[in-house]
Amino acid sequence: MTLAEKAYVSLRKDIVEGCFAPDSPLRLADLSERYGMGFSPLREALNRLQAERLVTAESLRGFRVSARSLAEFEDALHARLLVETEALRLSIAHGDDAWEASVVAALYALRRQAGRADGDVDELKTRHHAFHRALLAACRSDWLLDFFERLYAATERYRIPALTAAGPQKRDIDAEHGAIADAVLARDTELAEQLLRDHYLRTATTIRSGMSPA
Amino acid sequence: MTLAEKAYVSLRKDIVEGCFAPDSPLRLADLSERYGMGFSPLREALNRLQAERLVTAESLRGFRVSARSLAEFEDALHARLLVETEALRLSIAHGDDAWEASVVAALYALRRQAGRADGDVDELKTRHHAFHRALLAACRSDWLLDFFERLYAATERYRIPALTAAGPQKRDIDAEHGAIADAVLARDTELAEQLLRDHYLRTATTIRSGMSPA
DNA sequence: AATTCGATAATTTTCGAAAATCATGGTTGC
DNA sequence: GCAACCATGATTTTCGAAAATTATCGAATT
Numbered sequence: 435m436t437l438a439e440k441a442y443v444s445l446r447k448d449i450v451e452g453c454f455a456p457d458s459p460l461r462l463a464d465l466s467e468r469y470g471m472g473f474s475p476l477r478e479a480l481n482r483l484q485a486e487r488l489v490t491a492e493s494l495r496g497f498r499v500s501a502r503s504l505a506e507f508e509d510a511l512h513a514r515l516l517v518e519t520e521a522l523r524l525s526i527a528h529g530d531d532a533w534e535a536s537v538v539a540a541l542y543a544l545r546r547q548a549g550r551a552d553g554d555v556d557e558l559k560t561r562h563h564a565f566h567r568a569l570l571a572a573c574r575s576d577w578l579l580d581f582f583e584r585l586y587a588a589t590e591r592y593r594i595p596a597l598t599a600a601g602p603q604k605r606d607i608d609a610e611h612g613a614i615a616d617a618v619l620a621r622d623t624e625l626a627e628q629l630l631r632d633h634y635l636r637t638a639t640t641i642r643s644g645m646s647p648a
Numbered sequence: 649m650t651l652a653e654k655a656y657v658s659l660r661k662d663i664v665e666g667c668f669a670p671d672s673p674l675r676l677a678d679l680s681e682r683y684g685m686g687f688s689p690l691r692e693a694l695n696r697l698q699a700e701r702l703v704t705a706e707s708l709r710g711f712r713v714s715a716r717s718l719a720e721f722e723d724a725l726h727a728r729l730l731v732e733t734e735a736l737r738l739s740i741a742h743g744d745d746a747w748e749a750s751v752v753a754a755l756y757a758l759r760r761q762a763g764r765a766d767g768d769v770d771e772l773k774t775r776h777h778a779f780h781r782a783l784l785a786a787c788r789s790d791w792l793l794d795f796f797e798r799l800y801a802a803t804e805r806y807r808i809p810a811l812t813a814a815g816p817q818k819r820d821i822d823a824e825h826g827a828i829a830d831a832v833l834a835r836d837t838e839l840a841e842q843l844l845r846d847h848y849l850r851t852a853t854t855i856r857s858g859m860s861p862a
Numbered sequence: 863a864a865t866t867c868g869a870t871a872a873t874t875t876t877c878g879a880a881a882a883t884c885a886t887g888g889t890t891g892c
Numbered sequence: 893g894c895a896a897c898c899a900t901g902a903t904t905t906t907c908g909a910a911a912a913t914t915a916t917c918g919a920a921t922t
Contacts, residue, residue: 675872
């Protein structure tokens with residue numbers, strides 16, 4: 435793996451996880467020290483992230499972490515529902531036994547991690563992502579999967595602060611995931627789509643309540 | 649505008665227009681001579697294009713123009729229908745007088761150019777793109793507009809060879825554009841969506857017939 | 863004849879410095 | 893007092909060369 439790729443992975447992770455404040459400038463000298471590399475690989479990574487809308491660039495004024503706003507979150511959520519319901523529909527239509535098995539496995543792994551008291555939050559997030567990706571993986575559309583990844587990263591930036599703030603978590607998220615998996619395995623397209631939609635809308639409500647309507 | 653931005657614009661245009669053969673390697677020495685700049689701005693542009701799926705990269709083996717295949721075209725077309733019908737619906741719902749005017753203007757400009765005998769094909773393509781963007785511009789979703797631009801570029805790579813091959817062009821594309829604009833201005837969402845869908849499906853048929861099913 | 867090996871060439875990747883541009887703070891003139 | 897202006901420092905952008913890796917070609921070997 436080249437330095438530029440490492441820079442891309444590290445920067446992306448740190449931005450999505452909120453290590454840099456939204457809208458804060460990403461100065462090359464700082465990044466160079468933080469990640470222990472020269473300017474070239476960092477600039478390449480920043481250009482890729484710019485194309486993914488995680489960072490913004492202004493000519494001769496460098497890069498910044500993309501700003502967050504309630505409007506952008508609502509937009510990303512709406513796009514996500516559009517893309518993921520379609521991808522889920524296709525996945526249910528095309529998925530074979532191996533796909534079903536991978537969904538079961540991803541759900542199992544997610545529950546296993548969620549059940550641990552000594553929660554490694556990082557691993558939990560990875561498995562949550564993996565479960566949602568497994569649901570769509572059989573859709574046979576590289577474009578829809580690409581959009582899913584983009585939107586997942588974009589919304590993750592909003593979800594994480596809401597999770598750590600973790601108010602009165604009345605929801606049984608585990609049950610929601612289970613119900614989606616059941617509907618998927620039963621090939622009940624309509625139900626699965628409805629459950630997925632509700633799942634996201636509930637998450638959205640949680641996040642909205644924790645955000646100032648900037 | 650910085651050199652890296654110029655490199656991005658030039659490279660993107662040349663790739664979309666097919667100046668480089670699909671799957672051909674993009675060697676830095678060649679690009680450096682072609683565009684008259686050093687490696688740094690070129691690599692930055694290539695990284696952005698990689699994030700847009702117009703070029704692929706392999707570690708230590710450089711960049712290539714993305715390969716084309718019938719499967720990828722079908723995928724992009726399907727994603728396009730999903731994204732654009734939704735964006736069109738939203739645009740009709742939210743668009744104001746200024747938006748209507750911009751649609752009329754874009755259609756007028758497109759027809760004006762299409763009517764010229766001394767066709768500047770480049771300008772025609774620009775206006776065609778502008779018309780389709782104008783239809784969606786009022787959707788108030790940056791994400792959907794972003795996806796539209798991505799998918800437009802991806803499918804343009806297939807459309808252009810089909811156009812220059814220009815077999816028996818039985819379609820009256822001008823009439824199709826006019827009908828879409830009429831439906832949009834009449835705020836007839838269902839009809840507009842149907843016409844847009846038909847428009848793309850017809851284009852797809854033309855392209856399919858001109859492509860070997862690789 | 864086919865294959866492995868090694869040397870050479872070609873190419874990508876990375877760095878460090880130079881060039882270009884932007885931001886800051888103090889100074890001058892009104 | 894205050895705005896315009898210029899020097900200075902900070903930052904981005906670009907280049908050219910060095911480092912690292914891959915591809916190529918021919919000779920030696922089986």
